[in-house]
Amino acid sequence: MFGPLGIGVLYGKKELLEKLPPFLFGGGMINSVSYEDAIFLDIPEKFEAGTQNIAGAISLAEAIKYIKKIKIGNIEKYEKELLQYALKKLSEIKKIKIYNSEKEKSISLISFNIEDVHPHDVAQILNDNKICIRAGHHCCMPLMKKLGIPGTCRISFSIYNSKEDVDKLIKGIKKVKEVFKK
Amino acid sequence: MSLEMYKEHILDLYKNPHNKGNLENPTYEFSKNNPLCGDEIKIQIIAKNNKITNIKFNGIGCAISQASASLLTDKIKNMKVESAKKLTKEDILEMIHIPISHARLKCALLPLEAMKGVLENA
Structure with missing residues (x-):
């Protein structure tokens, strides 16, 4: 879809994604952390630990706009x-x-x-x-x-x-x- | 241009391969596949007194790998096992005698790798 490499979309049922544990831990995906426990952010942030592929995300959005324009x-x-x-x-x-x-x-x-x-x-x-x-x-x-x-x-x-x-x-x-x- | 790769002698060996088939009672045999393209080649030999007296190859492959297999098996038939073991990539490139692109080098060398596998036990 004319998009850049290194980025994709995870498409799933909201209630199932909410049940899934994070596959990666890092910055930007926690609500609070203690010695005993950790509470993660809601989806989609729960699955977006660390620095995001910013250039990829912007380019992918542009690619989608392009396809929508052509129909x-x-x-x-x-x-x-x-x-x-x-x-x-x-x-x-x-x-x-x-x-x-x-x-x-x-x-x-x-x-x-x-x-x-x-x-x-x-x-x-x-x-x-x-x-x-x-x-x-x-x-x-x-x-x-x-x-x-x-x-x-x-x-x-x-x-x-x-x-x-x-x-x-x-x-x-x-x-x-x-x-x-x- | 890659058309230089499809020289008459290569195409001729593709259509009429040498030493292609199966041996009934091979002394040693070995199969090798190219994971990039899925092609597979089997080489069988009969060795007597440290000499390769008969050799056959079988398998499906592109023109380059098939021609290379014909030339290699021609070359090592009646060769001493020790001498055949010493054949290198450069020997193959000299035998096939065509400009070969990086992407197709694996095709040309697949028979040599299979042969090395056979001779490891010989």
Whole structure:
């Protein structure tokens, strides 16, 4: 969500978070401390011991404002358009296997492989065409084993991508096939 | 550009690997995986009188690791165990003879690491 690294949001039910003990102790999270006892502040301060990631928090808030300005529905609509365009273009190329199920064809992400080419070799050559994709087991080795493959190539879209990017991808994939042709 | 990595001799070994398969009665064998990409390679050898008389590798990998495995197994077939133990990263880089990026060095060296594992017991 265009935010900075090193910050995230913990989302949970208020009554459950109130029951949770602090995971870290430090400044800014206590109400009072004695030799016998300690009373912590209410949530969220209870979980925010020590100096906070101030730059991260301000940047994350700006990122959220940015998304709200564009509107998440518009982002979804745009990414879906790119996804449909890419799926159509990819299906026109022979020897490409797409792993998305029908349901997964509504999220802006495509997992695929080119027959007889290792995903890391695909990524390496696409890199030459200035297309960065992710390749490998995607922290999901059991699934790769079940599918009987070493990994997949994965492309994902955001609002800064365009149909021209998809065309570049297709050109890059054709290049991979040319390099690895039998 | 990485296309220099995909030279004819590398692609040829990827499509037609040397010494790929399984030995029926290996004297020693060892498997090694690359945790970064999940690729795994198994090397089996038959050693007689301190000499490697036969060698096979098996596993799935990218063009670089597969070509490196072919070249390495070609090299150490009929080699003395002691000589094979002395092979280094530099020997592999000389064998594969392509400019290799830092990210792909692990791929090229995976077969060597598996081979070291086999020979540790030999």
